[in-house]
Amino acid sequence: MLHFDSDYMEGAHPEVMKRLIETNLEQTPGYGTDIYTAKAKDNILKACGIDGGKVYFMVGGTQTNTTVIDGLLRRHEGVLATTTSHINVHEAGAIEATGHKVLTLPQHDGKICAEEVEKYITDFYRDDTFEHMVAPGMVYISHPTELGTLYTLEELEELSRVCRKAKVPLYLDGARLGYGLAVENTDVTIKDIARLCDVFYIGGTKVGALFGEAVVTSRPELLPHFMPLIKQHGALLAKGRLLGIQFETLFTDNLYIKIAHHGIQMAMNIKEAFLSKGYSLYIDSPTNQQFFVLPNDILDRLAEVASFEMWGPKGEYETPVRFVTSWATKENDIEALINAIPTIESTLDL
Secondary structure, eight states, rough: OOOOOOOSSOOOHHHHHHHHHTTTOOOOTTTSSSHHHHHHHHHHHHHOOOOSOOEEEESOOHHHHHHHHHHHOTTTTTEETTTTHHHHHSTTTTHHHHEEEEEEEEOOOBBBBBHHHHHHHHHHHHSTGGGGGGGEEEEESSSSSSTSOOOOOOHHHHHHHHHHTOOOOOEEEETTTTHTTTOOTTOOOHHHHHHSEEEEEEEOTTTSSSSSSEEEEOOOGSSSSSSHHHTTOOOOOOHHHHHHHHHHHHHTTHHHHHHHHHHHHHHHHHHHHHHHOEEEEEESSSSEEEEEEEHHHHHHHHHHTOEESSSOOOSSEEEEEEEEEEETOHHHHHHHHHHOOOOOHHHTTT
């Protein structure tokens, strides 16, 4: 069986595993107070071009989003996000469980619109009864989005302008950040993200690490007493050096971006194959998530040789699906998948 369900089906990149094994029997202090974690933080801040910032390590994406959003918001505030955002759809109400509300705006190819954010905040405070409502206390975006799309530099700059004018933090979920940064024609760099977003995280789980996400902020004052909050959320790893070693490795010699390039290339090969055989895109994604609309009979036939994800309930005649590649996707698996995709013409008489 070929597997294209997600980008965290393998373990860790060999260089990461090598460093974990090399340091396995060393004794270091816990909770991220070790030399490896210090070096990882330094490497990340240098890559982001941040002076005087902070880096915090956590284990998984939902845990990270919940902890950061809880830290940025006051008790009466909620978080603005798209209807398709991960925190609104696929985190099982984790944000609401902390006592905060996800305030949804329409999605535009998976993205939030700066103009609509500005209008929402302006209209909220024009309402005489606003003190009885959940206030928009921050804005959440992801890059890439849940639909594999990317913000342009202009879009990020406009969002940042709106948020800073309104004095609400802009937070970027970077679970797949490596794949977003590795796209050939993107005009967004990690330094742009660090400059324009108040807080963001660099995803490791999906980009070469066994587990782990690195929260980065150039404005530590927005997250006062953040370490106790991390512990309250069960997100403080006792063997913190395991996170530090992984991110130190990923942020040495640009490994993080180098391995993400492979995932992008494998995804482009899949896209080209489906399009050349007559299928249509559900959305045009330049990243490692590829979405197609498949007739149900084709979907069923492909499911016999490959695992992938239906993007929502199965339709009556056709269904959107998602194929995901990663830093570890094998070229021969891509070839086998391509060989298994029938052309539209060859299915018409079946």
